[in-house]
Amino acid sequence: MKRKEDGNKNGKRLKEEWFSFMDAAVQEKKTSATSTTSTTAQVTEKQKRIEQKSASSLADAIDIGWLDLSKAEFYVTPGGFTGLRYDGKDYNRIILRRALPIKHPDEYISVADKDNKEIGMIRSLLELSEEQRKIVQAELDKRYYCPTVYEVKSVKDKLGYVYFELIIGRDGVKYKKNCAVKDVSKNIRMLDDDKLAIFDVDGNRYIVESLSKLDKKSLKRLEPYLF
């Protein structure tokens, strides 16, 4: 297992090296191009200016509404909700949502009141103090909780329904769960290159955090449904 991980790391490093090499090559090509043809350089310069202009004008026109975190205080209510005191107002129940729940779960967090009206956004949880971050993180974890699949015990295909026997859980606590999935091509989806989501007929969702870390037998059972 360890060797495999090392292998992966090596692969990743090689990939990175390759990309940086390619970038350098492209850069080199670009500089050589500018030195020979000044007109192209002018054009790209102009284009850059246009891009810059449009980017800045968009930023001027629309305010994302970042929360001023120095004025924000998140807290947990006795009833189990997360509240926020912000800029003189007290929201005793807020809703936190991730803009990029899969790839950047800790960035671009939307904070809304209980009627779903956005109060503002947090760019990154790292901008919060540790104690505040814990509160926000806990609420996000609750909202986005999804059992992880540790093992696929069996898969049975019956008339368009696939019955899975899964070992799921969180934080190392594992238990067995049987579920049925229909329309596998829709309900078993890759979230990114390595992460898989399974949606069962009840609407529950299960996540395989990393296919490459799944044991061989489980992977083999899942394989026919991966696209």
Next chain:
Amino acid sequence: MEKYLPDYMISAFAAQGIDTSELIYAIHTDSGSDSENLDVYTAVDKENMYILYGTEKVVKTTGARRIVAVYEPTKIEKYPLSQLGELSCERLLSTGRLISEKENNSKILLVFSIGYLSDVDKLIKVIKNLREGAPPLKDVIVDEELFCPKCGTRYPEPERKLCPKCMDKISITRRLLSFFVHYRKKVVIIFITMLAGSIFSIFSPLVGSKFFIDEVLTEGGGFYGAVFAAVCLIFFVRAFGVALNILYSYVLAKTVPWIVQDLKLKIFEAMQRLSVGFYTSKRTGSLMNRVNQDANNIYWFFVDGVPYVIVNVLTFTGVVILMCILNFRLAIVCITIIPITVGFFRILWSIFRKYHHKNWIYRSQLNSMVSDSVNGQRVIKAFAREDDEAQRFSEVGNKQAAVDIRAINTGYTAFPLIYLFMFFGQVIVTIIGGRMVLEGEITLGTLLTFISYLTMLYGPLEFMSWVSNWWARCVDSAQRVFEIIDAKPDITEPENPVILDRIRGDIEIKGVKFEYDPATPVLKGLDLSIKAGTMLGIVGKTGVGKTTLANLIARLYDVTEGSITIDGVDVRRLSLSQLRKSVGIVSQEIYLFIGTIADNIRYARPDASMEDVIRAAKAASAHEFIMMLPDGYETRVGAGGHDLSGGEKQRLSIARTILQDPDILILDEATAAMDTETEASIQKALSNLQKGRTTIAIAHRLSTLRDADAIAVISDGKVVEYGTHKELMEKKGEYHKLYSIQLEGLKIINMES
């Protein structure tokens, strides 16, 4: 008093010292967000709600009921109902939570996996009934068994009580076969010809090999030397077999399309009976999508399936019997070799199918990508993304090519191997049979007959190896089709429908609640009253349930709670046909059927004269544009027909409603998507239509509501403001806000122009 309490939960609560005789309702959930897997039982009696956390040690999950051997409780929580606030469910990503909402004291009571949402929703309903003093289980459907009572497998779709394992294949097949009954004579012919055809094909090796070699070519045979006559006989046997085959295929081809047509007609008729909810619900939405494919499956059941089963069974039994008669020992050798070959064949086939399936998925991905890019050409060009699209295409294409190569390679290696193995079987029979010939145990003719029979047996055996799977799929298709045929519409004609002499159009809406999905209420206790002949305007943001209200008045759906009455009679008691005829809806969603413009206007009243049609078109300001079309009122519209603009279509639909001459008119954003000029002309058409009728106008643009006698502002599923335009403006509330915003917009336009 009605109760719902599973036995295993009763004992668990009793162990906690709770008086279980008082308990009324209980549900079983899990612990949702916690990192341990708990079994949570929640029960209510008249005063309290109890939540019991613990772990079940289930001894047996197969069979009729869950049998819980031990329940190890960890904690119990007790909440007096009087201290709880308003209960609701909140949907999170994969979990849900039960919330008690009270001024300053809101609390999360329970967290559970999203699959239990509808159970918890029922619990909320029970508690609500208890608080209101209603029978506790009113409007609560209990005892929804989630597991197949026979084998304990979970139903794949909880609302569709169908276990794929225990599906009653026989009775469904029998029902399917009953479609043959109308064609009895033809079926008898088919069966006889098939039987005769099979017999002839079984006997042809006997005549071709054994009789010809042993009796004609061998000295001392009964017909020694009569080569010509014998060959004629062989030819005759073959030819007759072929003739029978042609005959049965012919009769079959003439019968099956009619049977399938019968079935399709039944499905289509059933579909017309069903209510709108059936088409949009999650359960049946997918059911409908597959009908076409199902009909196809059933078609093949009749064409390929039934005859193949008969022919193959007959051939197999006939050949085995004849082999045993000819030589028992050699027959045993043959019968042992064949299953091995078939098994081998199945393994290779399953590997091949795996690649095939993947290939199919990639191909459909590629297809949808092509259609995506064709439809999105404008956008692709506008953003100069042509190269990226090509790149995206090539990524999937590459994957498909890789799978293709593997599939082809497997095919190329697998199939010759199978043939080799089949040949190997022949070799063994020839070796053993050859010895027997030398020893004089059998004749050469018998050996050759055996070898022919061996190849004849592969067909039926291979068929039998996949027929069960295929049959199951067929039965599943048939089941789905029968489900549609047998489906009971949610909206049914009442037993003794009230038929009013004349509908005046007084509408009374009292405490109406409605939800499409559990735990997502759209209307939350809406009250409104509309006097006959007046116009009510309804305003509100998108998604607050304005269209839903229109659908409820026309009884396309039934209310979840509360009532809607027309002239004092509940719509659920009115005759459906009278109701639908007297409520006319001009909606934002316009549908034109395939046919001429005249047909489409006449859809409301097929017996309307041409003059009436023109009159209606004139009233709807549609006449002018219709006359501009080359084919006038005979212009074909709908799918594949002449393209009409949104405004033109809208005017046709108004003409349709004018012809319908309804007593109650509902205008659902009828002019939302029009330009100002068209809107003005449609408004004129509408005011023609509104005269003297009860009208409910749903609108975004408040300017269209200036003639309304009263205006209701809906927000969050309730009426928040009600009154005339003047009253509401003075009130300076929600309506005033909306009006000012729209007025502001107009001012800006005026200033700029």
